[in-house]
Amino acid sequence: MAFFSTVSHTYFTIIATFAILVLFTGSSSAQLSTDFYSKSCPKVFSTVQSVVKNAISVERRLGASLLRLHFHDCFVNGCDGSVLLDDTDSFTGEKTAGPNNRSIRGFKVVDDIKAAVEKACPGVVSCADILAITARDSVVTLGGPDWDVKVGRRDSKTASLSDANSGVIPPPTSTLNNLINRFQAKGLSAKDMVALSGAHTIGQARCITFRDRIYNETNIDSSFAKTRQSQCPRNTGGRKNLAPLDLQTPTAFDNNYFKNLLDQKGLLHSDQILYNGGSTDSLVETYSKNDKTFDEDFVTAMIKMGDIDPLTGSSGEIRKNCRKPN
Numbered sequence: 001m002a003f004f005s006t007v008s009h010t011y012f013t014i015i016a017t018f019a020i021l022v023l024f025t026g027s028s029s030a031q032l033s034t035d036f037y038s039k040s041c042p043k044v045f046s047t048v049q050s051v052v053k054n055a056i057s058v059e060r061r062l063g064a065s066l067l068r069l070h071f072h073d074c075f076v077n078g079c080d081g082s083v084l085l086d087d088t089d090s091f092t093g094e095k096t097a098g099p100n101n102r103s104i105r106g107f108k109v110v111d112d113i114k115a116a117v118e119k120a121c122p123g124v125v126s127c128a129d130i131l132a133i134t135a136r137d138s139v140v141t142l143g144g145p146d147w148d149v150k151v152g153r154r155d156s157k158t159a160s161l162s163d164a165n166s167g168v169i170p171p172p173t174s175t176l177n178n179l180i181n182r183f184q185a186k187g188l189s190a191k192d193m194v195a196l197s198g199a200h201t202i203g204q205a206r207c208i209t210f211r212d213r214i215y216n217e218t219n220i221d222s223s224f225a226k227t228r229q230s231q232c233p234r235n236t237g238g239r240k241n242l243a244p245l246d247l248q249t250p251t252a253f254d255n256n257y258f259k260n261l262l263d264q265k266g267l268l269h270s271d272q273i274l275y276n277g278g279s280t281d282s283l284v285e286t287y288s289k290n291d292k293t294f295d296e297d298f299v300t301a302m303i304k305m306g307d308i309d310p311l312t313g314s315s316g317e318i319r320k321n322c323r324k325p326n
């Protein structure tokens, strides 16, 4: 008896270990692949790209706005299109959460992309995948690196205001430790975090996100602070006034963001903290000197970010309209 129970116990352990392994790999990004739509929607990539290019040719900032949408989607319960759901009388989504309210944009472009993709292959391509492809196409269109986007994500049927407000998307007042920890919590390293922060080589920020820095911080170039103060008053008013995150080339994807940090010309507290005598200084120096290394590490990190907790298999749905569940 003792012999049999040891044997069955051993078998049980082996089977249980195997089941746990399968469960773990099944819940990760194992099912995303670059050819997920190769039969069901071969034109998806060219369709998305042409709408993105057209939108950016009308307003270059949209490239930045679209890239940011993918980040704000993936960090809140994974890359599941949750950020795109509109509020209704009976439902509050993520659009009014602190990091998103009056800030995230680009939804009309996403609607246009979805319409074009639905025309080519109805009911096939998820909004979460559209955000991932759109982020890549935005970077490429603005002169940044290219990569193959993994697809096969499905869309959430809901969204979470409280999760979007919980600090998983770190605020611009963050310490370096908080930035590192928040990315670590999503399986991204400090290196990934610094490389992804390089997304701030494009786009704009509102006065309220950098006011405290330009008036009260000391690790800032004084003439740069003065320039920014002229459009962002100390006490009241001007909250919505915009300034470029990269003062040199805000519509080109390059490594000037990191060069600015060496000159203490980072706009946000969370930008300059990456080069302030701490553990990430040497990476900032590397990226400022070597655009190719930045591009490579940015691509690696974008692919990792796109892998965060996707819905796959029969989870979620393929939304017909990115703004509401089916």
Ligand code: HEM
Pocket (backbone or CB within 6 Å): 061, 063, 064, 065, 066, 067, 068, 071, 102, 103, 104, 105, 170, 171, 172, 173, 174, 179, 193, 196, 197, 199, 200, 202, 203, 204, 205, 206, 207, 209, 245, 268, 270
């Ligand atoms: C490291 C932590 C990060 C913090 C604290 C942060 C914070 C911010 C803030 C405060 C703004 C300005 C928003 C506004 O005033 O409306 C902004 C803009 C932006 N962020 Fe980040 N961000 C971070 C990481 C990222 C990542 C990982 C990406 C993408 C990969 C990204 C892409 C962008 C872009 C492109 C813009 C400009 C958007 C536009 O012009 O519409 N950020 N970010």
Ligand SMILES: [Ca+2]
Pocket (backbone or CB within 6 Å): 072, 073, 074, 075, 076, 077, 078, 079, 080, 081, 082, 083
């Ligand atoms: Ca999400």
Ligand SMILES: [Ca+2]
Pocket (backbone or CB within 6 Å): 201, 202, 246, 248, 249, 250, 251, 252, 253, 254, 255, 256, 257
């Ligand atoms: Ca730039």
